[in-house]
Each structure stands twice: as structure tokens, then as C-alpha cells.
Amino acid sequence: MIVFDNVTKIYRSRAGSIYALRNASFKIPGGVAAGLLGPNGAGKTTSFKLILGFIKPTRGKVHVFGQDPVKEEHEVRSKIGYLPEKPIYPQVKVWSLLRHIAKLRNVASQDVYRIARLTGITRYLDFNIKSLSRGYIQRLGLAIALLGDPEILLLDEPTANLDPISRKEIISLIRDLMSELGVTVIIATHILPELQQVANYIVFIRKGQVVEYGDINTIVTRYRVTAIFRIRVSDPRRLASKLILFDKIKAVEIASDTLLVKATGEDVDEIQYFLREIVGDETKLELVSSELGELYEKLAGLN
Amino acid sequence: MKSLQDSIRRIINHIDYIVGLQIRIFYVFTLIFSAIISYAFYSSPSMSLSLLPFFFFIYVALISALATEPVDELSKGTIQVYLATGLTRKEYYSAWLFGGVVFQTLVFLLIYSIPALIIDPSILVVPVRQYGLNVSLGQLLIICALQTIYYGTIGMTIGAFTKRRSLAVFAVFLLMVIIPFSIGLLASIFTPSLGEGIFKGITLICNQLLYVAISSYSMVGVFGMNPFLESVIVLVFFDIIFILLSYMFWREVEV
Amino acid sequence: MMLRYLGMLIIMLSLVGIIAMAIAAVQKPELTIYTLNSPSTIASIASNIGGKTYFAIVSIDFKSILKNYGNPNLPYVFSLEVSGSPMSLNTPLEAKLLIIGTYMPVPHITGAVKPQVMNRFLTVAYSNIIYEVNIMPGIIIDLRISENKLTSYRYVYMVIIYVVDRNTLVRDLNVMPSQNLYRIGHVVDSALNGSWAANGILNSVMKNIDIYYINPLTFRFIGYIEVSRDAVLRTAAVAFLGLALIFIDYKRDPEAVKETFRWLVRRRSNR
Incomplete structure (x- = not known):
């Protein structure tokens, strides 16, 4: 769905040239929730801008839906929803902006209400954007990104400036969008525990170079990072007491009706098989994510 | 064909939005100026003509401020909000050209034309023959409108190149006021007869303002055609040049 | 489209024209030079x-x-x-x-x-x-x-x-x-x-x-304002033109036109 083929992006200014991306190549297939990881200034926002066709690669090619986002601006961008990292909106009413975006996207006004309900800004539709708190501006950005039911969602720090409850809501919203609508989500964030809840694919960029990309399970296995399984059961305590005996399981956490099982990356397949046997119902078992923090540290430390 | 229709629909929607954002200030100025003009048409026709350069200046200032708004959106990043929806750069540019410059120029034309239509449409076609001019008020308005587009597109072009709004507004001010004014002053200093005519208190400023408003008119007449036609051709030519220049930049601008 | 804005302006300007006519007519004695x-x-x-x-x-x-x-x-x-x-x-x-x-x-x-x-x-x-x-x-x-x-x-x-x-x-x-x-x-x-x-x-x-x-x-007379039937007819025609523009816009996008008029009559909120 998204292909970066040897992409180099150089920003030139009077102060000199800055390599935002250097021969970056990666692919993000459709239907995944990808985490775009990397330290500050790694080139995450530049990658988003390249996907959107906002900037042209200095060298190399970017393909989104098999098209060039710079040449086929409308075709590509009309299928993408984008939440910028630091969005600056015009000083108009929330409703006016959303309605205008809906018009540009050729979406009916009713959809604006639907999205507003979804993102929790219905009460603020009549407010001027300048009077919104940062949290609500973030929700507005999300609403704008969601208008027109895009196939890809690019979210640059989606949970920044949000209170813990809102963060949870947004994360569960992203999860719902993925499961119900099959939207491909690409998230650039530093808040790894949250990303961990949704991401099943990662692209790690450091100093403009792609260090690693691919399915999270594969990478977790490769780097021996702790994997986390979620099991929904009626009596998690009983199951926990059983699992704790298995020596390849590192830890077990009990939540109200779920159980989080942590295991080393290299044992993922074996443990998955083992858990499937125990739980019986495959729908109750889910490889949620891995300890991204651990993975992050490992990847960031690579030379 | 369908994609062209879609594109036009998006442009119109964005024009609608831009106009909706900015129209209030234009409404206020237009209503005040038009009231003055309506009254002047009844009571002092020559005043209505003398006010034209002043109104023209204010509108060019407003339109330049508006035409450089996309530069502001570009530097702040607001443009991303619109482009991310699927609006292309060309559509964004076209919308600003029509919504920010052409539409507001049309509004400027209404200041004189609506009162004239109500009071007496012949006001627009009868030759003015004032200040050495030999055109009708309608023709003068057309010249002013073409110049407004010219200044607006200059603002858009310079703003796009420099990505600095203040520089763009200054460039318009330089071209519109400072350069003609200084040329006028120098000319009046070095040409005693002209100086004598010009240096008469307030008439200096009036002459200068008027000179600028009709500068394109005064400058032509070299091709041996009807001066009005010549000035229209010259202005349209420069309008097209600057529209193309700003278009060339905007269609590839990195946001 | 933005025609409603133009239409509104034309209607407002025709009102200004009417007011100017009225003022000028009232002022007629002052301008008398006979x-x-x-x-x-x-x-x-x-x-x-x-x-x-x-x-x-x-x-x-x-x-x-x-x-x-x-x-x-x-x-x-x-x-x-x-x-x-x-x-x-x-x-x-x-x-x-x-x-x-x-x-x-x-x-x-x-x-x-x-x-x-x-x-x-x-x-x-x-x-x-x-x-x-x-x-x-x-x-x-x-x-x-x-x-x-x-x-x-x-x-x-x-x-x-x-x-x-x-x-x-x-x-x-x-x-x-x-x-x-x-x-x-x-x-x-x-x-x-x-x-x-x-x-x-x-x-x-x-x-x-x-x-x-x-x-x-x-x-025409100096200082003499004749609110002629023609002027009234022209004012009506201009106002009608404004209404027509708004109507064209209304046909295309009724919601936007309603919104614009709501904006006109409602006070700006500073919430």
C-alpha cells in the first residue's frame, strides 16, 4: 500500500543541507496498524509528508496505492486522513471548518455529526477553534482526519495533549476503526505503551535511515523482545495460576476479565501454540504487542 | 471530464470558504464607501471621481493582505489542513486567486457601479475629462480593477517566493506607492513646469494618488491605439504574467 | 458558490442607494441655487x-x-x-x-x-x-x-x-x-x-x-434631486439581481445560504 523506494529527502537552507531521509526503503501493507518509531528528528514527519505528497523526494520514489502522491495529489490524498503533529487551524467555528472539509471530501453534512459524535466534539461544534483546549483541538484534528472514511490514517502523535481518559478513548477508537473498517493506521508517537496496544507493524527510522521494518511478531522474535498476549477468560485468576508454572512465560498480569501474558520474543511461536492449547477458543487469544520500549531501546542502540 | 468537474467543485467550495472568512471587512468598507459615493453622485460628482484613487488604494491594500494570506497559511502550516483533504495545490491556488483577488476586485467595482446603476447608469459611460483624462468612469473602474488583480497577483508571487507575507505586502506597497510617488516627486523637481503644477499643498498628494491609480493609463499611448484599449491590453498582459508566475510556484510548492 | 455574498452586498448597496437618495431629497432646499x-x-x-x-x-x-x-x-x-x-x-x-x-x-x-x-x-x-x-x-x-x-x-x-x-x-x-x-x-x-x-x-x-x-x-438640475420613477425601478432591478444571485446559490447549496444568513443575524460568540 505504501512503498518507499530508496527515498532521500534533503532540506536545503542557507544554514546548509539537512538529510531528513537517507536512502529509506520500506513497505507498509494494507490493513495493518503501523508504528512509525524513531527519536526526534529521525524523519517521521518527513515520511508522512512524503506519503501525502506535500513534499517531493530529492531522490527515490514514493508510491501510495501504487500512485505517485506528488503527481496524483487528489487521488492519493482523498483516501488518506492526516492528523498533523502540531496542527494550526484557521480561526473559525469548529462546525464551519468540519463542514468545509466535508465539502472538499464530498461528504454529506450528516457525516460531520457522526464523526463529531465519534470524536466527542459534538458539544463544541458551535465554538470558535481558538477557544478550544489543546485536547479538543487534537480531537478536532482526528475528526478532520476521519472525515470521508479514509483508507489510510496518518496520525502524528495522536494522543499528545490528551488526558489519560481521552487517550484511552482515542486508542480504542483507532482499534475500532481498524477492526470494523479495515483502515490502515500509521502512527508516529513516542508514547510506546499506547502504540503497543494497537500496532502490529513497525517502521523504525533513525537519523533518516530505516533501521528496521516489518511485522511486529517477526521483529520481536528477531530481537528477542518480550511479547504480550491477551487472553479473555471468565476466571483469569485460575488460568494465571496454571500459566505461571510454564517456565517460558516471564510474567502474568490480571485485569478484570483479561489476562496479559508476557514472554520472550524468541519463544513467541511456542507460547502461542501452548496458550492456544490451554484456552481452546482461539478468538479469546490475541497477540497484542510486544514490549516496544525494549525494542525501541534495542533498535535505537544499533549501530 | 468527471475529475475536472470534481476539481471545479472543490475550487468553488474553497472559494466559498475563503470569501466567507474575509467578506466581513470588505462588506464594511464597501458599504461605507458606497454610501459616500451615492451621496457624491447626487451632490458633488467631481468628488466622486476624486475619491476613486483613495478607495482604490484601500482596496488594493485589503486585497494584497488577502492575497498574501495563503503565504501565511503556508508558513504556519494551515495549508496542510486543506491539502490533506485531497485539495490539490493547483486547486488551492486557483481558489485563492478567484476568492482572494478576483472576487474582491468585483466587490470593489460594486462601490461605484451599483450607486451609478441606481442613480443614473450614464454616469459610467460619459467621459470624465478631469485631471487630463479622457475616459469614462466605467473605463477608469476597469483599469483600476485590472490593476487590483495585478497587485494582488504580485503579492501572491512574491509571497510564494519568499514565504514571507510581510515582504509581499511591502513589495506591493513599494510598487504601488513608493516608486510612483518618488518618480513623481523627482519629475516635479527636475521639470519646473510640472513641479509648479504639482506643488500645491494637498494637490501634491491628490495628484500622486491619482497618478498611481491611473499610472498604467498615463504610461501608454505609444502604440497609437486608443489609450484606454492600450492600457487594458498592457494591464491584462501583466495580469497574465503574474498569474502564471504565481501559478508556477504554487503548483509545486512544498508545504 | 460565493454568489450569495455578492447578492447580499448588492442588496445592501441598493439600500444604501435608497438612503442616499432620501438624504439628498431631504437636503434639496439646502442645495437650491435658484x-x-x-x-x-x-x-x-x-x-x-x-x-x-x-x-x-x-x-x-x-x-x-x-x-x-x-x-x-x-x-x-x-x-x-x-x-x-x-x-x-x-x-x-x-x-x-x-x-x-x-x-x-x-x-x-x-x-x-x-x-x-x-x-x-x-x-x-x-x-x-x-x-x-x-x-x-x-x-x-x-x-x-x-x-x-x-x-x-x-x-x-x-x-x-x-x-x-x-x-x-x-x-x-x-x-x-x-x-x-x-x-x-x-x-x-x-x-x-x-x-x-x-x-x-x-x-x-x-x-x-x-x-x-x-x-x-x-x-438633472444642480442640487435638485429627482427621485424619479426610473431611479426607483432601477433600484428594484438591482435589488432583484441581488436576490436572484442568492437564489441561485440557494438552489445549489441551501444549507450554506441558511448558514450565511444565520451568521448575519446572530451576534458573534466569543466562547
């Missing part, structure tokens, strides 16, 4: 041109005119630039009142103006072009003439030309109280019958008349 009651300095003539009666008054009593007119800036004054060269008036609207300053007296007889002078005045008024002004050695150059400037001239002639109906009473013009029983027609007739000058003027003026300018002249 009160020239210094017979010794007034010469008058009437003539019949192309079926229309023209009544002209020439006066050197400019101070009383200025006083009655009440505007020291004299916006109606037009300039005569260079002796002997073609010269024009600003607009036909201003063709009604001419002020010509000179250092030399223009020859005139009390009660009647020398035909050559009148001829030129009328020519100026009707065709907008003066072909000969060399009878006046002093020429006003300024764009506008201040009252001070006027006093520096030895003589200032003011010509007021009315276009009137033959049945209009001279009294209605309020120019010469002693003749208030006469209709303009009488004055014209007597002028045409009794004076070789009038015929000369008539012929000369007719030669110089540009038909184009006659019609607009018919309705």
Missing part, C-alpha cells in the same frame, strides 16, 4: 432647442450664489484650462452651473447677454466642448476654485441653465420675482420674436449640440 435676486447683475435668456426649453441665467453676483449654495469648496466649479483649446466639463451633471472667472468684463447688457457670450455658454453646457474661449483673457486653471481665488478675479460669471417645461412658471424657478406671472413659454416666445440674438443663439447652439448629451440633461 435664489438669485439681484436683477442688475443677472441676465437671462430662454430658448427653444429641439422642442425643449432651455432657460439660462448669467450672473456676476457669485457671492450670493455661494452664500445660498452654502459650500465654500464649490464642488460644482469646473475648470477652463487653456484659452482657445477644446475644453470639457466633468460630467453632464455638472453642466448646469458654470463659473467663469475673468479679469476682464464679458460684455453684457443688463437684462440680456450678448449673443456671442451666451452662445458660448450654451455651447459649453450642451456639447461639453468650448471651441472658443478667447473672449476671456483670464482663465481659471485650478481644478477647483476657492472663494478667495474667485474674489481675485475682476468678474466672475455664473451661468445656470435649466431645462424646463414651457408651462413652468418663472416664479417656480424663483429667479426673478418680478416676472413670476410669466410662463417660460412666454419668455421663450418673446425672446425668439423680439430678439435677433435669440435666433442666432438658437442656430448656433443647435449646430453644436451633441444629441447624446441632451437626454441626460433633461432630468
Whole structure:
């Protein structure tokens, strides 16, 4: 769905040239929730801008839906929803902006209400954007990104400036969008525990170079990072007491009706098989994510 | 064909939005100026003509401020909000050209034309023959409108190149006021007869303002055609040049 | 589309036009300049041109005119630039009142103006072009003439030309109280019958008349605001145009139009 083929992006200014991306190549297939990881200034926002066709690669090619986002601006961008990292909106009413975006996207006004309900800004539709708190501006950005039911969602720090409850809501919203609508989500964030809840694919960029990309399970296995399984059961305590005996399981956490099982990356397949046997119902078992923090540290430390 | 229709629909929607954002200030100025003009048409026709350069200046200032708004959106990043929806750069540019410059120029034309239509449409076609001019008020308005587009597109072009709004507004001010004014002053200093005519208190400023408003008119007449036609051709030519220049930049601008 | 904004503006402007018309109509007495009651300095003539009666008054009593007119800036004054060269008036609207300053007296007889002078005045008024002004050695150059400037001239002639109906009473013009029983027609007739000058003027003026300018002249008087039926009709047409534009926009996007009008009537919230 998204292909970066040897992409180099150089920003030139009077102060000199800055390599935002250097021969970056990666692919993000459709239907995944990808985490775009990397330290500050790694080139995450530049990658988003390249996907959107906002900037042209200095060298190399970017393909989104098999098209060039710079040449086929409308075709590509009309299928993408984008939440910028630091969005600056015009000083108009929330409703006016959303309605205008809906018009540009050729979406009916009713959809604006639907999205507003979804993102929790219905009460603020009549407010001027300048009077919104940062949290609500973030929700507005999300609403704008969601208008027109895009196939890809690019979210640059989606949970920044949000209170813990809102963060949870947004994360569960992203999860719902993925499961119900099959939207491909690409998230650039530093808040790894949250990303961990949704991401099943990662692209790690450091100093403009792609260090690693691919399915999270594969990478977790490769780097021996702790994997986390979620099991929904009626009596998690009983199951926990059983699992704790298995020596390849590192830890077990009990939540109200779920159980989080942590295991080393290299044992993922074996443990998955083992858990499937125990739980019986495959729908109750889910490889949620891995300890991204651990993975992050490992990847960031690579030379 | 369908994609062209879609594109036009998006442009119109964005024009609608831009106009909706900015129209209030234009409404206020237009209503005040038009009231003055309506009254002047009844009571002092020559005043209505003398006010034209002043109104023209204010509108060019407003339109330049508006035409450089996309530069502001570009530097702040607001443009991303619109482009991310699927609006292309060309559509964004076209919308600003029509919504920010052409539409507001049309509004400027209404200041004189609506009162004239109500009071007496012949006001627009009868030759003015004032200040050495030999055109009708309608023709003068057309010249002013073409110049407004010219200044607006200059603002858009310079703003796009420099990505600095203040520089763009200054460039318009330089071209519109400072350069003609200084040329006028120098000319009046070095040409005693002209100086004598010009240096008469307030008439200096009036002459200068008027000179600028009709500068394109005064400058032509070299091709041996009807001066009005010549000035229209010259202005349209420069309008097209600057529209193309700003278009060339905007269609590839990195946001 | 943005047509609703244009439509709204046009409607608002037509309202402004109506208000301006009303103000101007109310102010009519203030602008009246018909009160020239210094017979010794007034010469008058009437003539019949192309079926229309023209009544002209020439006066050197400019101070009383200025006083009655009440505007020291004299916006109606037009300039005569260079002796002997073609010269024009600003607009036909201003063709009604001419002020010509000179250092030399223009020859005139009390009660009647020398035909050559009148001829030129009328020519100026009707065709907008003066072909000969060399009878006046002093020429006003300024764009506008201040009252001070006027006093520096030895003589200032003011010509007021009315276009009137033959049945209009001279009294209605309020120019010469002693003749208030006469209709303009009488004055014209007597002028045409009794004076070789009038015929000369008539012929000369007719030669110089540009038909184009006659019609607009018919309705306009200095400071006289005629809220004619035509003006009302035009206002209605303009307002209708505005409504039509809004309607076109409404057909395309009713919600946007409703929104715009809500925005207009509702106070801005600062929430």
C-alpha cells in the first residue's frame, strides 16, 4: 500500500543541507496498524509528508496505492486522513471548518455529526477553534482526519495533549476503526505503551535511515523482545495460576476479565501454540504487542 | 471530464470558504464607501471621481493582505489542513486567486457601479475629462480593477517566493506607492513646469494618488491605439504574467 | 458558490442607494441655487432647442450664489484650462452651473447677454466642448476654485441653465420675482420674436449640440434631486439581481445560504 523506494529527502537552507531521509526503503501493507518509531528528528514527519505528497523526494520514489502522491495529489490524498503533529487551524467555528472539509471530501453534512459524535466534539461544534483546549483541538484534528472514511490514517502523535481518559478513548477508537473498517493506521508517537496496544507493524527510522521494518511478531522474535498476549477468560485468576508454572512465560498480569501474558520474543511461536492449547477458543487469544520500549531501546542502540 | 468537474467543485467550495472568512471587512468598507459615493453622485460628482484613487488604494491594500494570506497559511502550516483533504495545490491556488483577488476586485467595482446603476447608469459611460483624462468612469473602474488583480497577483508571487507575507505586502506597497510617488516627486523637481503644477499643498498628494491609480493609463499611448484599449491590453498582459508566475510556484510548492 | 455574498452586498448597496437618495431629497432646499435676486447683475435668456426649453441665467453676483449654495469648496466649479483649446466639463451633471472667472468684463447688457457670450455658454453646457474661449483673457486653471481665488478675479460669471417645461412658471424657478406671472413659454416666445440674438443663439447652439448629451440633461438640475420613477425601478432591478444571485446559490447549496444568513443575524460568540 505504501512503498518507499530508496527515498532521500534533503532540506536545503542557507544554514546548509539537512538529510531528513537517507536512502529509506520500506513497505507498509494494507490493513495493518503501523508504528512509525524513531527519536526526534529521525524523519517521521518527513515520511508522512512524503506519503501525502506535500513534499517531493530529492531522490527515490514514493508510491501510495501504487500512485505517485506528488503527481496524483487528489487521488492519493482523498483516501488518506492526516492528523498533523502540531496542527494550526484557521480561526473559525469548529462546525464551519468540519463542514468545509466535508465539502472538499464530498461528504454529506450528516457525516460531520457522526464523526463529531465519534470524536466527542459534538458539544463544541458551535465554538470558535481558538477557544478550544489543546485536547479538543487534537480531537478536532482526528475528526478532520476521519472525515470521508479514509483508507489510510496518518496520525502524528495522536494522543499528545490528551488526558489519560481521552487517550484511552482515542486508542480504542483507532482499534475500532481498524477492526470494523479495515483502515490502515500509521502512527508516529513516542508514547510506546499506547502504540503497543494497537500496532502490529513497525517502521523504525533513525537519523533518516530505516533501521528496521516489518511485522511486529517477526521483529520481536528477531530481537528477542518480550511479547504480550491477551487472553479473555471468565476466571483469569485460575488460568494465571496454571500459566505461571510454564517456565517460558516471564510474567502474568490480571485485569478484570483479561489476562496479559508476557514472554520472550524468541519463544513467541511456542507460547502461542501452548496458550492456544490451554484456552481452546482461539478468538479469546490475541497477540497484542510486544514490549516496544525494549525494542525501541534495542533498535535505537544499533549501530 | 468527471475529475475536472470534481476539481471545479472543490475550487468553488474553497472559494466559498475563503470569501466567507474575509467578506466581513470588505462588506464594511464597501458599504461605507458606497454610501459616500451615492451621496457624491447626487451632490458633488467631481468628488466622486476624486475619491476613486483613495478607495482604490484601500482596496488594493485589503486585497494584497488577502492575497498574501495563503503565504501565511503556508508558513504556519494551515495549508496542510486543506491539502490533506485531497485539495490539490493547483486547486488551492486557483481558489485563492478567484476568492482572494478576483472576487474582491468585483466587490470593489460594486462601490461605484451599483450607486451609478441606481442613480443614473450614464454616469459610467460619459467621459470624465478631469485631471487630463479622457475616459469614462466605467473605463477608469476597469483599469483600476485590472490593476487590483495585478497587485494582488504580485503579492501572491512574491509571497510564494519568499514565504514571507510581510515582504509581499511591502513589495506591493513599494510598487504601488513608493516608486510612483518618488518618480513623481523627482519629475516635479527636475521639470519646473510640472513641479509648479504639482506643488500645491494637498494637490501634491491628490495628484500622486491619482497618478498611481491611473499610472498604467498615463504610461501608454505609444502604440497609437486608443489609450484606454492600450492600457487594458498592457494591464491584462501583466495580469497574465503574474498569474502564471504565481501559478508556477504554487503548483509545486512544498508545504 | 460565493454568489450569495455578492447578492447580499448588492442588496445592501441598493439600500444604501435608497438612503442616499432620501438624504439628498431631504437636503434639496439646502442645495437650491435658484435664489438669485439681484436683477442688475443677472441676465437671462430662454430658448427653444429641439422642442425643449432651455432657460439660462448669467450672473456676476457669485457671492450670493455661494452664500445660498452654502459650500465654500464649490464642488460644482469646473475648470477652463487653456484659452482657445477644446475644453470639457466633468460630467453632464455638472453642466448646469458654470463659473467663469475673468479679469476682464464679458460684455453684457443688463437684462440680456450678448449673443456671442451666451452662445458660448450654451455651447459649453450642451456639447461639453468650448471651441472658443478667447473672449476671456483670464482663465481659471485650478481644478477647483476657492472663494478667495474667485474674489481675485475682476468678474466672475455664473451661468445656470435649466431645462424646463414651457408651462413652468418663472416664479417656480424663483429667479426673478418680478416676472413670476410669466410662463417660460412666454419668455421663450418673446425672446425668439423680439430678439435677433435669440435666433442666432438658437442656430448656433443647435449646430453644436451633441444629441447624446441632451437626454441626460433633461432630468438633472444642480442640487435638485429627482427621485424619479426610473431611479426607483432601477433600484428594484438591482435589488432583484441581488436576490436572484442568492437564489441561485440557494438552489445549489441551501444549507450554506441558511448558514450565511444565520451568521448575519446572530451576534458573534466569543466562547
